[in-house]
Amino acid sequence: MTAQKNIIIIGNGIAGITAARHIRKRNDDHNITVISAETDHFFSRTALMYIYLGHMKYEHTKPYEDWFWEKNRIKLKRAYVSKVEPILNSILLDSGELLTYDELIIASGSASNKFGWPGQDLKGVQGLYNYQDLESMEANTKGIERAVVVGGGLIGIEMVEMLRSRQIPVTFLVREASFWEDVLPKEESEMINRHIRSHHVDLRLKTDLKEILSDENGIARAVLTGDGEEISCQFVGLTVGVHPNISFLKNSGIETDKGILVNEKLQTNFSNIYALGDCAQLRMPREERRAIESVWYTGKMMGETVAATICGQPTNYNPGIWFNSAKFMDIEYQTYGYVSAHLKEGEESLYWEAEDGVRCLRIVYESATKSVVGFNAFGIRLRHQVCDEWLKNRTHVDEVISNLNKANFNPEFFKKFVNDVKFKSMRK
Amino acid sequence: MSRDGFSISLASPHAPGMDGMQKFGIALFVLAILFTIVGALGPAAQDPALFFYLGFVVSVVGLSVYTVRTYLNRPSGVQNNHIFTSSLTNRGLWGWALGVFLTGFYVVLYWGSDEMWNGAPLVLLFNPISQGLFNHPPDRWFLYSFIYTISILIMGVRVILKYRHSNYQIVRTCSIMFFQLGFAFLIPQFLKSMSQPEYYFSYFWPLDYDLLFPSSVNGLLSSGSLGIWMLLISAVLTFIVTPILTYFFGKRWYCSWVCGCGGLANTAGDPFRQLSDKSMKAWKIERWMIHSVLVFITGLTILLWVNSCLVGGIFGDFSHSLTKVYAFLIGQAFAGVVGVGFYPLLGTRVWCRFGCPMAAYLGLLQKYFSRFRITTNGGQCISCGNCSTYCEMGIDVQSYAQRGENIVRASCVGCGICSTVCPRGVLNLENGLTHQDRENNNPITFGNDGVGLDTGFGN
Numbered sequence: 001m002t003a004q005k006n007i008i009i010i011g012n013g014i015a016g017i018t019a020a021r022h023i024r025k026r027n028d029d030h031n032i033t034v035i036s037a038e039t040d041h042f043f044s045r046t047a048l049m050y051i052y053l054g055h056m057k058y059e060h061t062k063p064y065e066d067w068f069w070e071k072n073r074i075k076l077k078r079a080y081v082s083k084v085e086p087i088l089n090s091i092l093l094d095s096g097e098l099l100t101y102d103e104l105i106i107a108s109g110s111a112s113n114k115f116g117w118p119g120q121d122l123k124g125v126q127g128l129y130n131y132q133d134l135e136s137m138e139a140n141t142k143g144i145e146r147a148v149v150v151g152g153g154l155i156g157i158e159m160v161e162m163l164r165s166r167q168i169p170v171t172f173l174v175r176e177a178s179f180w181e182d183v184l185p186k187e188e189s190e191m192i193n194r195h196i197r198s199h200h201v202d203l204r205l206k207t208d209l210k211e212i213l214s215d216e217n218g219i220a221r222a223v224l225t226g227d228g229e230e231i232s233c234q235f236v237g238l239t240v241g242v243h244p245n246i247s248f249l250k251n252s253g254i255e256t257d258k259g260i261l262v263n264e265k266l267q268t269n270f271s272n273i274y275a276l277g278d279c280a281q282l283r284m285p286r287e288e289r290r291a292i293e294s295v296w297y298t299g300k301m302m303g304e305t306v307a308a309t310i311c312g313q314p315t316n317y318n319p320g321i322w323f324n325s326a327k328f329m330d331i332e333y334q335t336y337g338y339v340s341a342h343l344k345e346g347e348e349s350l351y352w353e354a355e356d357g358v359r360c361l362r363i364v365y366e367s368a369t370k371s372v373v374g375f376n377a378f379g380i381r382l383r384h385q386v387c388d389e390w391l392k393n394r395t396h397v398d399e400v401i402s403n404l405n406k407a408n409f410n411p412e413f414f415k416k417f418v419n420d421v422k423f424k425s426m427r428k
Numbered sequence: 429m430s431r432d433g434f435s436i437s438l439a440s441p442h443a444p445g446m447d448g449m450q451k452f453g454i455a456l457f458v459l460a461i462l463f464t465i466v467g468a469l470g471p472a473a474q475d476p477a478l479f480f481y482l483g484f485v486v487s488v489v490g491l492s493v494y495t496v497r498t499y500l501n502r503p504s505g506v507q508n509n510h511i512f513t514s515s516l517t518n519r520g521l522w523g524w525a526l527g528v529f530l531t532g533f534y535v536v537l538y539w540g541s542d543e544m545w546n547g548a549p550l551v552l553l554f555n556p557i558s559q560g561l562f563n564h565p566p567d568r569w570f571l572y573s574f575i576y577t578i579s580i581l582i583m584g585v586r587v588i589l590k591y592r593h594s595n596y597q598i599v600r601t602c603s604i605m606f607f608q609l610g611f612a613f614l615i616p617q618f619l620k621s622m623s624q625p626e627y628y629f630s631y632f633w634p635l636d637y638d639l640l641f642p643s644s645v646n647g648l649l650s651s652g653s654l655g656i657w658m659l660l661i662s663a664v665l666t667f668i669v670t671p672i673l674t675y676f677f678g679k680r681w682y683c684s685w686v687c688g689c690g691g692l693a694n695t696a697g698d699p700f701r702q703l704s705d706k707s708m709k710a711w712k713i714e715r716w717m718i719h720s721v722l723v724f725i726t727g728l729t730i731l732l733w734v735n736s737c738l739v740g741g742i743f744g745d746f747s748h749s750l751t752k753v754y755a756f757l758i759g760q761a762f763a764g765v766v767g768v769g770f771y772p773l774l775g776t777r778v779w780c781r782f783g784c785p786m787a788a789y790l791g792l793l794q795k796y797f798s799r800f801r802i803t804t805n806g807g808q809c810i811s812c813g814n815c816s817t818y819c820e821m822g823i824d825v826q827s828y829a830q831r832g833e834n835i836v837r838a839s840c841v842g843c844g845i846c847s848t849v850c851p852r853g854v855l856n857l858e859n860g861l862t863h864q865d866r867e868n869n870n871p872i873t874f875g876n877d878g879v880g881l882d883t884g885f886g887n
Contacts, residue, residue: 005476040686056814060817301873319877384875385874
């Protein structure tokens with residue numbers, strides 16, 4: 001039985017809320033307060049695009065009904081934290097209110113990148129990360145004739161899909177030679193290039209942004225590309241990645257680099273202050289993994305980890321086999337283990353692509369031992385537990401392929417891919 | 429948003445611009461419907477064939493042309509754009525208007541007088557098909573049955589086109605269309621034309637609530653050997669086939685593959701499936717209501733038999749009055765007027781979820797004696813909410829998926845839409861190897877190796 005603590009969580013995204021929920025699951029007595037400047041309640045950031053598409057309303061993106069928080073005695077506070085004072089164990093809100101804590105969890109998420117382009121602060125130019133971005137995108141895209149989206153990554157393609165759903169012509173500027181090519185191998189990346197174009201998107205590869213031009217009212221009217229081409233547009237989406245949202249910690253004494261520096265227990269240089277999710281930067285990231293992991297799943301895992309530590313069960317952040325997922329317009333993507341854009345030395349891969357050109361599977365394995373190290377699936381669904389077990393056990397690729405059916409998570413009556421993959425592997 | 433605010437499109441709220449073929453289809457539909465209305469005002473009584481073929485049939489063709497063209501113009505994939513910004517599918521002006529219209533139609537259908545319906549030109553309009561195929565004049569119930577079947581067929585084609593990236597939805601919708609057309613329309617009508625009992629093989633007790641009442645049983649027994657067979661088949665379907673199929677496949681084999689009520693909900697009702705109430709409160713009401721109806725009809729059936737054996741000795745006319753109450757409240761007001769009339773307001777499966785005794789019976793079997801479950805794929809859920817939003821039974825699917833838990837719910841009809849709309853491949857309808865292996869309990873995100881049950885979770 002631990003003594004009652006006063007716990008403050010900054011940020012009501014998946015990391016902060018998971019921490020709050022799991023602290024409450026483990027302990028009935030702690031006071032838990034979650035502070036957010038974004039929305040009154042936790043919503044799923046990954047679902048923002050579906051509100052714009054009209055698949056859902058904001059209410060549908062809230063994973064818990066509003067009564068949940070009071071029932072679980074998790075206090076929600078809508079405010080912006082302007083200052084953290086670790087020495088005094090207190091935080092200052094923009095309202096002037098001062099709150100004190102025994103333990104502080106910072107889960108303040110990310111902010112969109114801007115790289116100093118001329119015109120990047122014009123009206124009609126924006127990123128897409130938070131709820132306010134969604135509202136401004138709604139306003140900024142009303143009645144426009146063309147939009148330009150800059151940046152070939154996950155948010156970029158989401159923004160393109162959003163704009164296309166309203167029949168807005170889109171030019172998609174991707175600096176690299178192919179979509180998301182620093183993460184996806186060539187074949188997968190090219191599949192997505194084709195898919196983007198099949199949705200009538202003007203995809204410009206190897207094209208970067210030079211400047212955004214203004215009209216007389218300070219609204220974007222065109223972009224100028226690196227090639228000197230002027231593309232007329234009334235909306236510019238800047239989706240060139242995110243960075244930890246930590247500007248409010250300046251001069252607080254909390255050590256930061258790109259993000260808030262944390263040890264393996266997600267503790268900052270102050271033992272009662274933790275950081276998790278997008279804003280945390282691991283001092284000693286594990287091999288194969290990044291120091292800042294800004295994905296949904298790791299935010300969730302970090303929340304679970306911190307809750308254990310705070311509730312008297314000191315626990316290291318120890319995510320198992322890497323996994324992730326996304327959806328590129330109509331093509332679902334799942335990945336398990338490590339598939340890099342360019343095979344590493346000593347690695348080989350088996351790549352199968354269906355004739356329809358929208359489904360493929362890549363299995364990466366070590367040349368010497370033939371142990372599997374990663375899976376990339378596009379347009380097909382793989383069973384997480386099975387892939388995880390194979391990867392953990394470093395299973396032989398032949399065994400994986402002959403048991404591939406166990407990993408098939410496609411719905412009933414779907415086209416079988418397992419035999420095609422086996423056939424492909426036999427020919428190899 | 430304003431541009432989409434007044435969209436009344438059912439097929440794809442997506443396309444502000446129409447091509448020539450779409451325009452042609454809509455023009456054909458509107459003109460033919462106008463012609464049908466003119467006929468129904470009177471002239472159809474004299475020349476039903478003219479108005480039936482040039483009016484009704486042509487309108488069906490026009491609508492089909494539009495629908496097919498609209499969906500084939502788009503690449504295959506989830507097509508839910510603008511559903512919550514469209515007036516018709518988000519309880520706006522057009523949704524409200526359609527709800528009132530459908531409800532009114534059911535009120536007039538069930539409780540309108542015989543004088544009003546008999547010989548009405550609207551009914552006579554369907555003479556060509558009624559006389560032509562089945563050799564009997566149409567009445568209001570023929571009109572209803574025919575329109576019901578046509579709705580399932582046309583909107584079934586739409587569903588197939590809309591979800592054409594999912595073979596599960598294609599096969600399932602074909603099954604719905606097949607059972608409605610064959611078992612709920614052609615066979616009963618042919619039986620009737622051969623002066624046999626108008627028997628529906630796809631509906632049995634307790635959904636067809638009076639089928640096992642003493643009066644119906646005696647009626648079937650007295651109508652010769654076919655009647656005895658029908659009775660035997662119903663009993664076998666209710667008490668043997670249902671538990672066996674539900675054990676292996678869950679209640680979906682009936683609710684989403686065979687039943688006409690579910691069939692209408694999943695075809696004509698598809699544009700409204702997202703309107704179901706997902707709150708915990710609605711779930712509580714649901715459990716009370718649906719099981720009460722099952723208890724009511726079971727008790728009533730037993731009561732009627734006791735009374736029949738005792739020749740009214742104890743209950744006198746009481747059980748007969750109860751039957752009337754059930755027929756009015758449950759059979760007509762709930763299943764029809766509210767169940768379908770309120771599609772655009774409360775979502776599609778209101779009857780299946782809150783009222784259907786067959787669904788209650790299947791649900792108990794599914795929850796306690798079935799291998800069926802919806803599997804959650806490890807830790808892949810991103811809590812986006814699409815599955816819960818599009819669940820017509822109002823199940824908060826996401827609340828399970830985000831905990832890595834499989835979904836085992838009595839009410840799940842296994843329509844498979846949660847799996848179809850999931851953007852991350854998290855949900856899958858599966859018949860497992862046993863009943864026991866369906867539930868899993870993963871309070872920690874799958875893949876989080878640092879925090880396990882062994883670290884003292886759950887204190």
